[in-house]
Amino acid sequence: MASVLSLLRAGGKFLRHASWRYSSNDVTAFVENRTMKIYNGEKAPPGLFSSAEIEGRITKLRNYMQQEGLAACLLTSIHNVCYYTGGFIYCAFGRPYGLLVTPEKHVSISALIDYGQPWRRSLHDNIIFTDWKRDNYYRAVVEELGDTRGAIGIEFDHMDLQRFKKLKDHLPHSNELRDICEATMRMRMKKSNEEIAAIKNSAATADIGARACVEALGENVPEYEVALAGTQAMVRNIAKLYPDSELMDTWVWLQSAINTDGAHNPVTTRKIQKGDILSLSCFSMPQGYYTSVERTMFLDHCSDAHLKIWEANVAVHKRGLQLIKPGVKCSEIARELNELYAQFNLLKYRTFGYGHSFGVLCHYYGREAELELREDIETVLEPGMVVSMEPMVTIPEGQPGAGGYRELNILVINDDGSVDDITGFPFGPEHNIIKK
Structure with a gap:
């Protein structure tokens, strides 16, 4: 039986072409896919900065997290995502993006429309959320957080009330959300x-x-x-x-x-x-x-x-x-x-x-x-x-x-x-x- 991806590559003709065989279960499984990881190609060569430069920035952020008792940071601004990934400048076009940093993880969060480019331009890992269901972005955040408990640093000057509420509602452990916008700004200064x-x-x-x-x-x-x-x-x-x-x-x-x-x-x-x-x-x-x-x-x-x-x-x-x-x-x-x-x-x-x-x-x-x-x-x-x-x-x-x-x-x-x-x-x- 042809896979849904194969059918999609055929330009959607499977709905009109009698020779195609497909199952509604394939379509259901496809649209239920809320997150995925796509490592398309190879990591991009360093652009402006060395890997050591970016790792140094991440280390400073993690040291700050330890000092302030933060279990994780979810960076959402274009400038901070770029600064701490080493070169991923996202194009939001109405979608939320982010970078999740924990003591063990460094994961950019991007929409499927960008496919493999965010991973190539991020120093470490990337997770993709799909458009098939509302709020898959927050499900990606929760998936990467796993069992992480404790306060999470976010950028109050960048996250509006609607996204703040949605993030709070999706977190499984009632994590406290603290502002880190001024701290990260001073690191960049x-x-x-x-x-x-x-x-x-x-x-x-x-x-x-x-x-x-x-x-x-x-x-x-x-x-x-x-x-x-x-x-x-x-x-x-x-x-x-x-x-x-x-x-x-x-x-x-x-x-x-x-x-x-x-x-x-x-x-x-x-x-x-x-x-x-x-x-x-x-x-x-x-x-x-x-x-x-x-x-x-x-x-x-x-x-x-x-x-x-x-x-x-x-x-x-x-x-x-x-x-x-x-x-x-x-x-x-x-x-x-x-x-x-x-x-x-x-x-x-x-x-x-x-x-x-x-x-x-x-x-x-x-x-x-x-x-x-x-x-x-x-x-x-x-x-x-x-x-x-x-x-x-x-x-x-x-x-x-x-x-x-x-x-x-x-x-x-x-x-x-x-x-x-x-x-x-x-x-x-x-x-x-x-x-x-």
Whole structure:
């Protein structure tokens, strides 16, 4: 008798083809299959990091679990799953995903739609849940937990109330659920040598993207054409640097005129004109590791009103670069730069914090909130941290110098206390009034 899988490979024709023989029991058995393990192919070669690097992260997590009396951790965010598997970046598309870590196990949890790829990109094991019945994800979690009893760490900032309740309802031993989001965030905030090396490569790739964008700039060139040129240049460089890595999410925002008012405004079809204020952001993303270079530019010429504001913002940027050093609080940097903006009468136009951490994050996911340069963050800068300096002001439409002004450089705080600015693309009016 033909198996159900054989029938499915035939494109479903078994329902219409009299020569096929099948049993309803085969179909029932198939849809009752709630979890499975598929080891398709071989484990992927290391992308950005060595196995020793990832094992070190897992060991730190397990040490934390032991100290806090946690029997297991169920990580559910894209950034933590990527960080602790070594390169599995899931595409949720409405489905829950996760990584279960116990003292003995390290198992990523993925949907059947991804087949063998999550296992190939995870350092250790993987379990798959099917779509055939509701909540098979939670059954996969319970299956891997087995007889595990005790508190389970989860990410409160990522799990919504519905999924929290479902997880609680499915656990067989009434396990206590504790929040680990801040603890894991603090583990990610201090980078290893391998991470810093990857971040430096990524920052250099962003510089390549920025140069490609400048080459593509021109009168009547649409924003999206400039963005495409930068994206292609970065993707190709990442592929050259890391031939065994995945390529996902590298992108460019090139905004012009009024479109520059927001830092995260999308690319449009607007055609760039001479005299336009431009905001260029090139985001290099090798396997989940985010870096960027962001620059204010003008095509052909810059008005006196625009130049005055631009020069003031550059002065704030330069002072901010000087302030980033070990032993300084994030809040102290923000307060001093506020005073400088106030001297320029621009403080009321400031739009967000002065910088943030880098690592496993993206515009769609991930944020190390305790390493942002804001007035309400008391974190002290330490060696191993990587932060940006990126002051921005927006002048409303209709006022002299209207538009958004933003510069971004990435800085690495070294073990010896020195600070490296790893962004190479120049900033300021002397470099970025682009003549074509």
